[in-house]
Amino acid sequence: MSESKIASVLKKPMTEVFTEADNFKYKLFYPVCGFLLEIALKPIVNTEFGTMVWNAGLGLCQYFEEQKMDFSHKKVIELGAGTGILSILTVLLGGDVTITDNPQLLQQIELNVSANIPSSMKSRVQIRALSWGLDQSQFPSDYDYILGGDIVYNRSSLPLILKTLQHLCNESTVIYFASTMSISRELITSSYRTLFQYFDSDLVCRYENVDVNLYRMTKKKSQTQG
Numbered sequence: 001m002s003e004s005k006i007a008s009v010l011k012k013p014m015t016e017v018f019t020e021a022d023n024f025k026y027k028l029f030y031p032v033c034g035f036l037l038e039i040a041l042k043p044i045v046n047t048e049f050g051t052m053v054w055n056a057g058l059g060l061c062q063y064f065e066e067q068k069m070d071f072s073h074k075k076v077i078e079l080g081a082g083t084g085i086l087s088i089l090t091v092l093l094g095g096d097v098t099i100t101d102n103p104q105l106l107q108q109i110e111l112n113v114s115a116n117i118p119s120s121m122k123s124r125v126q127i128r129a130l131s132w133g134l135d136q137s138q139f140p141s142d143y144d145y146i147l148g149g150d151i152v153y154n155r156s157s158l159p160l161i162l163k164t165l166q167h168l169c170n171e172s173t174v175i176y177f178a179s180t181m182s183i184s185r186e187l188i189t190s191s192y193r194t195l196f197q198y199f200d201s202d203l204v205c206r207y208e209n210v211d212v213n214l215y216r217m218t219k220k221k222s223q224t225q226g
């Protein structure tokens with residue numbers, strides 16, 4: 001287990017309030033990896049919390065900065081991307097990234113991708129609907145990385161996430177999931193305990209000030225044979 005750290009990316013971002021015809025109301029600016037990421041939020045209902053930037057997604061952004069991650073030539077998919085901030089950073093760090101969420105969130109992700117990803121990099125981005133447990137078979141199983149920030153928080157979603165991971169993962173896929181434990185400590189802890197039955201895991205980082213744990217997981221060998 002790694003040492004506990006303070007998450008500085010999670011400092012209150014600079015906020016700009018605006019209103020446009022399409023109802024995007026807020027823009028937040030996050031400095032990370034030498035980029036100033038501009039994230040617009042669309043307050044809409046029934047989106048399972050995708051219209052704010054969650055600390056776990058930001059924790060993963062900070063971890064990628066600290067680890068000087070280079071995603072060049074790596075194929076990445078993010079589940080439950082929300083605003084898309086983590087995927088956007090991963091594209092800027094060289095990755096070939098598929099950004100996914102429920103269909104209602106895709107317009108918000110498209111707007112944020114347009115604002116942050118230069119046209120020369122757009123060929124490395126796909127934005128697609130992936131509802132856990134339902135759509136995964138439309139995606140390949142050859143990803144180098146699977147990312148998820150604050151998506152493990154709901155008892156009924158866990159089997160759907162597990163089913164999705166089991167389809168998307170191969171024996172060399174690395175999963176980075178982060179969770180704000182205080183959302184529901186017992187539930188999240190027991191959900192990870194279930195995931196760890198299927199995936200070898202390390203707690204690679206913990207941001208104490210925001211109670212965010214970062215896990216690195218790979219498919220257990222017994223899951224990949226036969």
Ligand SMILES: C[S@@+](CC[C@H](N)C(=O)[O-])C[C@H]1O[C@@H](n2cnc3c(N)ncnc32)[C@H](O)[C@@H]1O
Pocket residue numbers: 047048049050051052053054055056057058079080081082083101102105130131132148149150151157160
């Ligand atoms: C708590 S938010 C986290 C958003 C983002 N990862 C972040 O760190 O800011 C959870 C995300 O999971 C998505 N989500 C919830 N249930 C889902 C499902 N069944 N299939 C796909 N995405 C789902 C939500 O739309 C939302 O964007």
